[in-house]
Amino acid sequence: MTTMLIHLNGLRKIPRLSVNTLAENCESARVNYTEKTMIDPNQKLQSAANDVADHLAESVTDSTDSAHEAVQHVSDKAASAVRSAKRMAGQVSHAVGEGYDHVSQAAGDSYRKGREVARRWEHRVEGSVQQHPLTTILTAAGVGMLLGILLTMKSRRD
Numbered sequence: 001m002t003t004m005l006i007h008l009n010g011l012r013k014i015p016r017l018s019v020n021t022l023a024e025n026c027e028s029a030r031v032n033y034t035e036k037t038m039i040d041p042n043q044k045l046q047s048a049a050n051d052v053a054d055h056l057a058e059s060v061t062d063s064t065d066s067a068h069e070a071v072q073h074v075s076d077k078a079a080s081a082v083r084s085a086k087r088m089a090g091q092v093s094h095a096v097g098e099g100y101d102h103v104s105q106a107a108g109d110s111y112r113k114g115r116e117v118a119r120r121w122e123h124r125v126e127g128s129v130q131q132h133p134l135t136t137i138l139t140a141a142g143v144g145m146l147l148g149i150l151l152t153m154k155s156r157r158d
Contacts, residue, residue, distance in 0.1 A: 129136045
């Protein structure tokens with residue numbers, strides 16, 4: 001069925017194919033091309049699953065790295081806050097200590113001054129009692145009577 005054509009200049013012979021042979025060759029080429037380029041659906045599914053798994057693994061790694069960075073940041077901030085709190089506690093403790101020392105010294109000074117004033121009064125009263133004994137006794141008696149009257153009046157009201 002193959003016939004040969006002779007090229008015009010006679011240098012080479014070109015086989016002439018029948019229409020059926022030509023159609024069979026085209027179909028065979030199409031099938032070969034399809035088989036070579038066509039991927040099995042299972043392979044496509046496996047490839048897609050691998051792509052998803054790779055993307056998921058990358059996302060998990062990125063998320064893990066981000067979480068680690070966030071934890072480190074919070075940890076650094078907490079450590080800084082603890083250092084600041086310790087520093088402030090030391091400052092407050094020092095200020096309280098200074099305040100206590102100041103109040104203690106002021107209280108001691110006030111106590112000494114009050115004691116000195118009380119001694120002066122004691123000396124004045126002693127001197128007054130020694131110089132005017134009768135006046136002192138009458139004054140004490142008058143104060144006693146006045147207090148007695150006031151207390152009696154109060155108890156009658158109740």
